[in-house]
Amino acid sequence: MASRATQILEAAVRVIARQGVRGLRVEELAAEAGVSTGLIYYHFKDRAGVLSRTLEFISDRAAHYTAVGDPGAAPLGPREELEQILLLELQDTDEVRENSSAWGELRASAVFDPLLRADLAEATSVWIREVAALLARVDPTVPASASEAAAERLTALVEGLSMRWLSGGIGVERARTLMREAVEAELAAPHRG
Numbered sequence: 001m002a003s004r005a006t007q008i009l010e011a012a013v014r015v016i017a018r019q020g021v022r023g024l025r026v027e028e029l030a031a032e033a034g035v036s037t038g039l040i041y042y043h044f045k046d047r048a049g050v051l052s053r054t055l056e057f058i059s060d061r062a063a064h065y066t067a068v069g070d071p072g073a074a075p076l077g078p079r080e081e082l083e084q085i086l087l088l089e090l091q092d093t094d095e096v097r098e099n100s101s102a103w104g105e106l107r108a109s110a111v112f113d114p115l116l117r118a119d120l121a122e123a124t125s126v127w128i129r130e131v132a133a134l135l136a137r138v139d140p141t142v143p144a145s146a147s148e149a150a151a152e153r154l155t156a157l158v159e160g161l162s163m164r165w166l167s168g169g170i171g172v173e174r175a176r177t178l179m180r181e182a183v184e185a186e187l188a189a190p191h192r193g
C-alpha cells in the first residue's frame with residue numbers, strides 16, 4: 001500500500017493533469033486523495049511544497065517507466081538505450097498520459113511562477129544531462145557541448161510531440177516515428193562524427 005504522501009502526490013498529478021496547476025486547490029486535492037487538508041499541510045507545508053514535490057514525483061515516475069532493459073535480457077547498446085528512453089515517454093498508457101499532461105501544465109504555469117520555474121529548470125537540466133550522457137556513450141569523440149545541445153533538442157522534441165499527441169494533433173505512432181527520425185538525424189549530424 002502506498003504511503004499517505006505518495007497517495008497525495010498521485011492525486012496531485014491527476015488533478016494537475018485534468019485541471020492544471022491553477023485548478024489545484026488543497027481542499028480538492030484532499031478530496032481526490034481521500035485525506036484531510038491537515039494531512040496535506042503536514043506532509044507538504046503549503047501549496048508550493050505540494051507543487052515542488054509533485055514535480056519530483058513526476059520525474060521519478062518517468063525515470064521508472066523509461067527504465068530500459070529486462071533483468072534477464074542482454075543489455076542494450078547506448079544507441080538503442082537512447083532511443084528507447086525517449087520513445088518510452090510516448091507510450092499510450094494512463095500513467096504516461098497523466099505524467100506528461102501534468103508536466104506540460106507545470107511547464108505552462110512556470111511562466112508565471114519563479115519558484116516553480118526554478119524547480120522545473122532543475123528537473124529539465126537533470127533530464128538533459130542524462131540524455132547527453134547517453135549521446136556521449138554512443139560517440140565519445142563528440143564534444144560534450146555538442147552532446148548537451150543535441151540532448152536539449154531531443155528532450156524539447158519529446159515534450160512537443162507529447163503535447164501534440166495528448167491534444168490529438170498527431171497519433172502516438174506518428175509521434176514515435178518522428179522521435180526515431182530525430183534521433184537518427186542527431187546521430188548522423190556532422191558535429192557528431
